[in-house]
Amino acid sequence: MTPGALSSVSAVVDYVFDRYPQVARRAGRHDFDGRLPDVVPDSLSDLDSLLATVAGQLDALPDESDPEIRADLGTALRVLTDERFRIGALGRVHRGPDEWLAETDVHIYLRGAYAPLDERVAALSHHLAQLPGFLEATAKTLGGTLPAGERISGVENARARAVSVRDLVTRLLERHPESADDSLRELAGRASAAFVGFADAVAATRPARAVLGPDLLAACLEAAEGVDTPVDELLAEARAEVERLSARLDALSARLGVRTRQEAYDLLSARVPEGSVVGTLSRVIDRLQEFWAERDIVTMTGRQRLDIRPVRDQSTSAAVVFDIGGPLEGVPQPHVLHVPEPRDPAVLRDYLNEPMLEMIAVHEVFPGHYLHHEATSGQAGAIRRCVPWFPGATEGWAHYTEELAIEHGLAEDRPLVEVAALRFALEAATRLLVFLSVHSGRSKFGAAAAEAASLCAWSPERAGREVLAVAAQPAGAMYTLGKLHIRRWRELSGVGDSPAGLKAFHDRLLRCGSAPLSTVRRYCLDGQEVPTASRTD
Structure with missing residues (x-):
């Protein structure tokens, strides 16, 4: 990378790490341990100076420039x-x-042995000691209103953390009583109370609709992912995807002898894992590794190991979560897949049945998030390896692989695996449709919730929460938006069904790492040695 480009990209990484220290810690920069961001209004002055420099350098790059430089910029x-x-x-x-x-979040200090335990406990103590003041200060920034979905999530998140922080310290003292005394328990108790206070402050705000409108929606997508497709076209694509998936799911349900999507989902619920969820998922992952190696349409690589562990907070988490081992760790750490062992049988039946675990393993591990992190080029700058900013490419790839798995025979003679894949896909496509239709003004919240409930067999309560959540936080809409882009790029590449062509296409895409959709597209075109201007189509 040229010195000027290297300097400006490094300045942007520093900007992110300074303002979001938890991103730095997750990346493996433990000089940020115990650091919290300043609770001050964000300013455009420093941002605009950086932006002008980066934009100027990117515009000045000749077409034949190193693709890694262009991708970082x-x-x-x-x-x-x-x-x-x-x-x-x-x-x-x-x-x-x-x-x-x-x-x-303080789990990073006990995630792995990146430093001696006493150093990590000291960082944990310092972090906990700051939380009451930090939460009190941040509560004052909330204002009188919040987007309704953001408000609900904030309350639930804060209350979950009030439980989580106590549990974390309790487990630490049980396992390593020599590492800390009751002062740590006291710090956790004060932090827990502060989380409850923060939850109360969020709950005291008034819910707001916070609809962008078509112009701001287009500007949002352009700013975040470089997507410049007109909103009406995106909305038509989302609607077509929902209709395509609905038709496939209905046809498959009929072949299985059931009348409705809910009845098809009930067939999934009957396939409860035998034994632990961790054990079942581990076996699925082993089988998937062999499956993809045989298909040979994406290079299977794995330098950092993958640990499969029970979730850190059984009482507050029912989700499977992939947690990267920081690329900048001085002592290499494993990636971790946190897996719940739910006490509620309904959760086990509905979300962690065997066919759905199969698709979760595809999305999270092979060839989803784990492989994506492992395949990112070693030449990629820290910004593409360490800054998890762009769900369009990362979640889009992981979601695309669910479709790819069915296409290449994962559900052969196992129709319930295809039901699980279609269920995930229809729910994700519905979130994109809701996000675009609500923010463009095409649908009111109530109508969007009613349509989502009908499409996904959700309860009215769940449908309402899903609509509010995706309207407030667009990450949930990016799974399908990214998948649709990757699918289109594959068609435009002309690789067809050629295993070698598919492998080259997939490998190139993965090498780009965590980047906006517009950048990933240009990176793929550069890999084909096509000197075409950056575009997202």
Whole structure:
């Protein structure tokens, strides 16, 4: 990378790490341990200076420039334009509840032995000691209203953390009584009370609709992912995807002898794992590794090991979560897949049955998130390896692989695996449809919730929560948006069904790492040695 480009991209990484220290810690920068961000209004002045420098360098690059330089600069540009959209276009000079709460996470200190235990416990203690003051200060930034979905999530997130922080310290003292005394328990108790206070502050705000409108929606997608497709076209694509998936699911349900999608989902619920969820998922992952190696349409690689562990907080988490081992760790750490062992039988039947675990394993491990992190080029700058900013490419790839698995025979003679894949896909496509239709003004919240309930066999309560959640936080809409882009790029590449062509296409896409969709597209075109201007189509 040229010195100027290297310097400006590094400045953007520093910007992110300084303002979001939890991102730095997750990346393996433990000089940020125990650090919390300043609770001050975000300013456009420093941001605009960085943005002008990065944009100028990117515009000045000749077509034959190193694709790695272009990808790093393109990624840096979108980090800055996304931040600028929040601060300038939306006028949100402070972060929302979930973004503040992300900075309070203390599990990183006990995730792995990146340093001696006493050093990590000291960092944990320092972090806990700061939380009451930090949460009190951030609560004052919330204002009188919050987007309704953001408000609900913030309350639930804060209350879950109130339980989680106590449990974390209790487990530490049980396992390593020599490492700390009751002062740590006292710090956890004060932090827990502060989380409850923060939850109360969020709950005291009034819920707001916070609809963008078509112009701001288009600007949001451009700023965050470089997507410049007109909103009406995106909406038509989302609607077509929902209709395609609905038709496939209905046809498959008929072949299985059931009348409705809910009855098809009931067939999934009857396939409860024998033994632990961790054990079942481990066996599925082993089988998947062999499956993809035989298909040979994506290079299977794995330098950092994958640990499969029970979730950290059984009482507060029912989700499977992939947690990267930081690329900048001085002592290499494994990636971790946290898996719940739910006490509620309904959760086990509905969300962690065997066919759905199969698709979860595809999405999270092979060839989803785990392989994506492992396949990212070693030449990629820290911004594409360490800054998890762009769900369009990362979640889009993981969701695309679910479809790819069915296409290449994972559900052969196992129709319930295809039901699980179609269920995930229809729910994800519905979230995209809801996000676009609500923010473009095509649908009211109530109508969107009613349609979502009908499409996905959700209860009215769940449908309402899903609509509010995706309207407030677009990440849930990016799974299908990213998948649709990757599918289109594959068609445009002309690889057809050629295993070698598919492998080259997939490998190139994965090498780009965590980047906006526009940057990934240009990176793939550069890999084909096609000197075409950056575009997302």
